[in-house]
Amino acid sequence: GQQVMQIPQYQHVQEGEDFTTYCNSSTTLSNIQWYKQRPGGHPVFLIQLVKSGEVKKQKRLTFQFGEAKKNSSLHITATQTTDVGTYFCRDDKIIFGKGTRLHILP
Amino acid sequence: EAQVTQNPRYLITVTGKKLTVTCSQNMNHEYMSWYRQDPGLGLRQIYYSMNVEVTDKGDVPEGYKVSRKEKRNFPLILESPSPNQTSLYFCASSLLSGHGNSPLHFGNGTRLTVT
Secondary structure, eight states: OOOOEEEOSEEEEETTSOEEEEEEOSSOOSOEEEEEEOTTSOOEEEEEEOSTTOEEEETTEEEEEOTTSSEEEEEESSOOGGGOEEEEEEOTTSOBOOOEEEEEEO | OOOEEEEOSEEEEOTTOOEEEEEEESSOOSEEEEEEEETTTEEEEEEEEEETTEEEEOSOOTTOEEOOSSSSBOOEEESSOOGGGOEEEEEEEESSOSSSOSOOEEOOOEEEEEO
């Protein structure tokens, strides 16, 4: 069945560096959601993107939805230790990507 | 406080001993769902419910049962647990039925170990 491919699976960055995770679908999506799960915690909703080419920002986080609505990205500028966790995308068929685990090196 | 409550948080049991993980939400959400999370496999849906008395299989339903007799409750039942059901389980709910249009609210999780 349809699934969203999320890359990379893991990412280690130095504190202060930027980080990006990508979500790719083989089909056009009506919307995409992003979630964050802290270590030992539960997934928490971050944002939903609906429009083609949409860009939304939450402080240091920038979310983009591709023009063709087949891919999306989450970019974190100047990572901090509080950004540690796993970031998941979720497509409009309620399927989650496998997540990108972010490790921050002090 | 709006929340999804799962119990218990931790459970260790033996093969074949029936167990129930409870899930309750106080947000009057129509949609409820169970996921299991395993390393490298992400969140996989077990069962979901679009409303009272309506339940459907997700991607990995084998070995599980659910019921939705009331809007707020959605228990997960393992009639005869096996070691391959050792996992971290999450219950989630959202306001509207349908396909990924409403944000999911997750419970704190239940870590199940079957020996």
